[in-house]
Amino acid sequence: MEFAELIKTPRVDNVVLHRPFYPAVEGTLCLTGHHLILSSRQDNTEELWLLHSNIDAIDKRFVGPLGTIIIKCKDFRIIQLDIPGMEECLNIASSIEALSTLDSITLMYPFFYRPMFEVIEDGWHSFLPEQEFELYSSATSEWRLSYVNKEFAVCPSYPPIVIVPKSIDDEALRKVATFRHGGRFPVLSYYHKKNGMVIMRSGQPLTGTNGRRCKEDEKLINATLRAGKRGYIIDTRSLNVAQQARAKGGGFEQEAHYPQWRRIHKSIERYHILQESLIKLVEACNDQTHNMDRWLSKLEASNWLTHIKEILTTACLAAQCIDREGASILIHGTEGTDSTLQVTSLAQIILEPRSRTIRGFEALIEREWLQAGHPFQQRCAQSAYCNSKQKWESPVFLLFLDCVWQILRQFPCSFEFNENFLIMLFEHAYASQFGTFLGNNESERCKLKLQQKTMSLWSWVNRPSELSKFTNPLFEANNLVIWPSVAPQSLQLWEDSTNK
């Protein structure tokens, strides 16, 4: 398919651009296969380059011959274009609509993007599982790398290489995989060097209504416990939801079969509930007319901060089990690709000083989100403005970044990166010239040959000129565990992410 077929009017003159907080700009509008460009064609003026994939929704309005297109972006920006001529306006609108909703991933911009900078370090090879494992192997010999998922046959959403207990062989892993949702058998997420306790994550066990059990699964989990030690299983669903899951073949670990483990249920909301929360939040932020009281009730009704609190509380609980109770934990929800990852990654931010550095945080995103199979393609397909509500769309990753921001605000000197870094990650997760966040898991990324055909976000970010924008000047490395406050009075709205 040629992009040219979709572009009915490639160029319109005398278009006026309105953006909040900026003066209006008059210039020429151009449409290319991937960008909407507006340039005033004067020196020293900034040009607007907007990726079509960043467009969430558009509205058209006509007043006489003057057409207006309001573009709502996935990063919550709203811009307005005044286009003279009804036909041009309609053409532009339909072209944008077509170009911003392309079906095929391989038509996305990352496959066409050619970097203008010299690649110093290829980001695709910056955070290899083997290197990450080396960090642990000096401290412990109880774990090993397993290549059982090499062909993505055992678990389609896992990476080819995972870390598992040394005493468990690949054959046992294959059996455990049949007992866990999506084949997501328990793997190592984090090793706490201070006391050797670990965070593991998995999918829910497929106990079903008749209480199926799997000896290998029990053996695997118990293999992570030291002699005489107990562990905690944190289920990110309420007990009710977990019980209901049994009817669909899922379920939770029975105490009788896992006597050394105690189960804790902490409810973290999923999918459409989070998506609706985001929609309400953005709506409240964009409403300029309301007075203080309506703003507060709208903020409250969005429940956004309640979700933040739930997630942070669970992460703090997990961190506390590890650091204070000296107990290992296993975390899962249903699939183990959303709330599970929020909790495991936030717990690491709290516990591990390395994950508060720029490189460490990148490694965390790579390990706990990309490799761990968070379905970015599905979750970030649309944002707060889109009307076509698909049930798999959900701001799970944005909530995680917001939680990190809350901690960063409470500990402004403990993070090497600043708020801009988090905002940058949010923007690139939704629309990017880089291939990093494409695809739903490693298996899909492999098939798309992203490493060969696209550029990694990390190749760009980790250049000194870019890094300087994301560095926190107040950073002072400290080796402490940081315990954030989760009281409602301590949480704030992350304005810079929602108010553009």
Next chain:
Amino acid sequence: MEHIRTTKVEQVKLLDRFSTSNKSLTGTLYLTATHLLFIDSHQKETWILHHHIALVEKLALTTSGCPLVIQCKNFRIVHFIVPRERDCHDIYNSLLQLSKQAKYEDLYAFSYNPKQNDSERLRGWQLIDLAEEYKRMGVPNSNWQLSDANREYKICETYPRELYVPRIASKPIIVGSSKFRSKGRFPVLSYYHEHKEAAICRCSQPLSGFSARCLEDEHLLQAISKANPVNRYMYVMDTRPKLNAMANRAAGKGYENEDNYSNIRFQFVGIENIHVMRSSLQKLLEVNGTKGLSVSDFYSGLESSGWLRHIKAVMDAAIFLAKAITVESASVLVHCSDGWDRTSQVCSLGSLLLDSYYRTIKGFMVLIEKDWISFGHKFSERCGHLDGDPKEVSPVFTQFLECVWHLTEQFPQAFEFNEAFLLQIHEHIHSCQFGNFLGNCQKEREELKFWRNMYHQFDRTLHPRQSVFNIITNMNEQNKQLEKDIKDLESKIKQCKNKPTDGILTKELIHSVHPESPTLKTSLCFKEQTLLPVNHALRTIEGSNPADNRYSEYAEEFSKSEPGVVSLEYGVARMTC
């Protein structure tokens, strides 16, 4: 001392205010003539000044002892459990007496009230010279002069001696106008904007009733508008809601009739009165002190208290005032009922927006001195210094501080002082009530902020754990140290150069310096190492103990049942609730 019967009680428990499982610290409670002191088993001391106590309550006896709840004016709330009821009763009675008996002379330290005369007060008095301040604004000048009408406090008791009025306003006009104004508070200058030649004036409401008028008062307002050569019309801002102002007419008071005054533009602003503010704050306090508060309860409580709406109303009024002066160069006359609460808020905030001087530490003190103390804001009654009418207590000044805090949040670089300074002032005015949240009122967007450090100053678990301020101060010190080192090294270099050296030696010197990178690096490393311990000392991270936090309570449940056989049913039930 005659009120103190028991000076020391042992085995007293201090409850965690927010803990749902009644966590507590055990320690000893001491009662002194000025303070209540609690020392816990970690030797941590909690000092409570008797004057700070707003409310003491003895709750119903429990199995563990007699609970005693103390609410302070600086928003600290402590909950003790005293093992024996008799001790509790003694302390309760003593505190009731000690917290309420205070006379002016007894009040502690740094209050800005000029009627006091302890040494710090005097120093503050000498530090701030209001005549100097008016000179700084550029008055007296050709349009404004100093009036001696109130030299002996004859015309208005609640005004200062020295007042600035338009040059063309004669004494009979002033006297006549003051008789037409509530409490004799006639229109006088509060702030003069030299560049725009516009003035902020303040007064109380006119005694207009339904139809009364006063020619002198009309003349005085005319004189104020004439004193502004740029703009002939002036704004009259009534900071009350219109309904309140109309109700006042029935009592023979009211507001200016636009028909009687030439060249005025009349405007209501709608800031609620002190009683509304008091109950609003009270509601917030209740929300704020709730155990196990959920996010949605927090926000609905915040909204129903209306506190943020009130803050926004004050800020909006100040913005209106500042815009009238800077954009239209028009003079503004501000009043409310008596002209000492809302008027002080609006005048002082407006001046703060207009004049960067008031955003310095000294300037802020001058501002408080001028618009609050000298113009008779009733600190003692509003802050409940003495055992007086509880209906006169209101967080008017607290609101002003909050508004300023908002501005410091929005314009962090525009202020010389920081949050700690505001808190310190609040501490010292013995403010009376509590629990505020903040919202903000910049035109383009509304953001919500809760001034956590004000209302949870003593709840360490809710605090930001790292202070940027400390780090920056620390960095500044390091910088100074480094600069000093550079100077030392430079002087050493000079000394070395001055030394008589023969050719070979200099060559060696150059040689030893030349492979510069390694030596430089090692010296840098050394520097870092020496600096590190300093950082460690300052790098105390509050709350690095998770037991401080709410989420710890689950774990606490575990640890209790940990050693024995774990009862699983109990665990599950606990986790699902």
